Amino acid sequence: xxxxxxxxxxxxxxxxxxxxxxxxxxxxxxxxxxxxxxxxxxxxxxxxxxxxxxxxxxxxxxxxxxxxxxxxxxxxxxxxxxxxxxxxxxxxxxxxxxxxxxxxxxxxxxxxxxxxxxxxxxxxxxxxxxxxxxxxxxxxxxxxxxxxxxxxxxxxxxxxxxxxxxxxxxxxxxxxxxxxxxxxxxxxxxxxxxxxxxxxxxxxxxxxxx
Amino acid sequence: xxxxxxxxxxxxxxxxxxxxxxxxxxxxxxxxxxxxxxxxxxxxxxxxxxxxxxxxxxxxxxxxxxxxxxxxxxxxxxxxxxxxxxxxxxxxxxxxxxxxxxxxxxxxxxxxxxxxxxxxxxxxxxxxxxxxxxxxxxxxxxxxxxxxxxxxxxxxxxxxxxxxxxxxxxxxxxxxxxxxxxxxxxxxxxxxxxxxxxxxxxxxxxxxxx
DNA sequence: TGGAATATTGACTGACCAGTCAATCTATTT
DNA sequence: AAATAGATTGACTGGTCAGTCAATATTCCA
Numbered sequence: 391x392x393x394x395x396x397x398x399x400x401x402x403x404x405x406x407x408x409x410x411x412x413x414x415x416x417x418x419x420x421x422x423x424x425x426x427x428x429x430x431x432x433x434x435x436x437x438x439x440x441x442x443x444x445x446x447x448x449x450x451x452x453x454x455x456x457x458x459x460x461x462x463x464x465x466x467x468x469x470x471x472x473x474x475x476x477x478x479x480x481x482x483x484x485x486x487x488x489x490x491x492x493x494x495x496x497x498x499x500x501x502x503x504x505x506x507x508x509x510x511x512x513x514x515x516x517x518x519x520x521x522x523x524x525x526x527x528x529x530x531x532x533x534x535x536x537x538x539x540x541x542x543x544x545x546x547x548x549x550x551x552x553x554x555x556x557x558x559x560x561x562x563x564x565x566x567x568x569x570x571x572x573x574x575x576x577x578x579x580x581x582x583x584x585x586x587x588x589x590x591x592x593x594x595x596x597x598x599x600x
Numbered sequence: 601x602x603x604x605x606x607x608x609x610x611x612x613x614x615x616x617x618x619x620x621x622x623x624x625x626x627x628x629x630x631x632x633x634x635x636x637x638x639x640x641x642x643x644x645x646x647x648x649x650x651x652x653x654x655x656x657x658x659x660x661x662x663x664x665x666x667x668x669x670x671x672x673x674x675x676x677x678x679x680x681x682x683x684x685x686x687x688x689x690x691x692x693x694x695x696x697x698x699x700x701x702x703x704x705x706x707x708x709x710x711x712x713x714x715x716x717x718x719x720x721x722x723x724x725x726x727x728x729x730x731x732x733x734x735x736x737x738x739x740x741x742x743x744x745x746x747x748x749x750x751x752x753x754x755x756x757x758x759x760x761x762x763x764x765x766x767x768x769x770x771x772x773x774x775x776x777x778x779x780x781x782x783x784x785x786x787x788x789x790x791x792x793x794x795x796x797x798x799x800x801x802x803x804x805x806x807x808x809x810x
Numbered sequence: 811t812g813g814a815a816t817a818t819t820g821a822c823t824g825a826c827c828a829g830t831c832a833a834t835c836t837a838t839t840t
Numbered sequence: 841a842a843a844t845a846g847a848t849t850g851a852c853t854g855g856t857c858a859g860t861c862a863a864t865a866t867t868c869c870a
Binding site: 418420501502504505507508515518519522542543545546547549550552553554555556557558560561564566567577580581583584585587 | 768
């Protein structure tokens with residue numbers, strides 16, 4: 391098997407995946423037909439089945455790819471020597487930039503989560519669970535070094551953090567939030583402010599609670 | 601048309617709706633058949649179509665009902681003379697209790713949002729938008745009376761608040777978060793703490809920022 | 811009681827679409 | 841150049857299921 395052939399094959403696969411992203415974003419996974427994907431990609435119907443076992447596998451592939459990148463980014467942020475707040479900043483920044491760069495893909499990832507989560511094997515759920523655990527781990531470290539208050543379970547904090555981000559994208563996707571170029575950076579900052587200034591030990595305070 | 605007849609009719613309709621909740625929660629809207637709903641309700645297939653125009657209308661009805669209650673609760677909280685933090689507490693409390701009381705229903709509401717949001721007319725989106733606006737209004741008042749910091753747009757704060765709650769339920773639904781009876785009250789408290797202590801002007805601080 | 815209105819039944823139909831497959835084409839290797 | 845392997849095509853099939861409808865049962869009212 392020649393290298394150029396392998397590459398051409400991988401390119402075709404990618405072509406189909408990219409077409410699928412556009413179609414899924416436009417019509418939704420359920421409402422679209424496999425022929426729509428083939429048409430969008432400019433290939434014959436059957437070719438989709440040469441590269442994928444089923445329509446579901448196309449969606450699954452997109453999810454696995456994306457979440458693997460996501461996990462990589464989180465692990466990377468976690469491993470760097472920086473303040474915990476900056477680690478969270480790196481994560482929210484990555485997700486928001488993902489949306490800025492490829493809104494269709496992120497729309498699919500957000501809108502079809504529940505379908506993917508119920509897919510056989512539920513591999514995605516494992517990935518999502520891992521992501522939560524990694525974020526919770528970051529929060530824990532923040533608690534250990536005194537940056538974050540210790541009376542909020544890290545797992546819950548991770549939930550709130552990720553929830554805020556996801557809702558942000560959801561708002562953009564469904565037109566519930568304004569969407570200008572300036573919004574992206576402001577949004578990143580905002581999520582951090584809301585979540586961290588609620589997690590960080592009040593610099594003067596402590597007294598505030600008791 | 602007699603009153604008892606009207607009532608019996610309404611009861612049958614309700615019977616079908618309740619059965620639909622269980623079936624949707626168990627199998628998902630897409631994966632279930634109308635006959636599953638009829639079987640679960642113990643009625644003939646055709647009767648579903650006597651009370652509803654389509655399968656979608658069944659789901660739509662559940663959404664409209666639930667979001668109307670939701671809007672009512674938010675409006676009610678908003679109108680009472682209480683600290684803004686307590687208003688938010690009332691909202692998160694209602695949603696968490698909704699899940700405690702009827703997890704199947706809330707699972708459907710959470711899991712099938714995007715399908716409902718894309719439904720013709722998109723009435724749900726209007727309701728959701730209204731909910732966001734009402735919550736944002738509450739935050740605004742908090743900003744006006746000095747309880748909340750003014751440098752975070754109310755709309756975004758509402759987003760983060762609702763996002764945290766929704767992610768909480770999502771975590772429970774997909775088994776990403778532990779679920780004991782004690783969890784519910786702790787969770788309510790937690791959401792408030794994360795979000796409000798990030799929004800509220802630091803009691804001693806202010807200095808913290810600049 | 812009789813007849814009108816409404817409720818209930820479930821077999822049936824027509825459309826839809828995921829996935830198959832046999833045929834054809836293109837590239838690679840010897 | 842012939843042979844082999846992989847890529848590409850699109851017509852076709854089989855199963856599924858939402859929605860229809862004509863028949864039957866029940867309730868209501870005069």
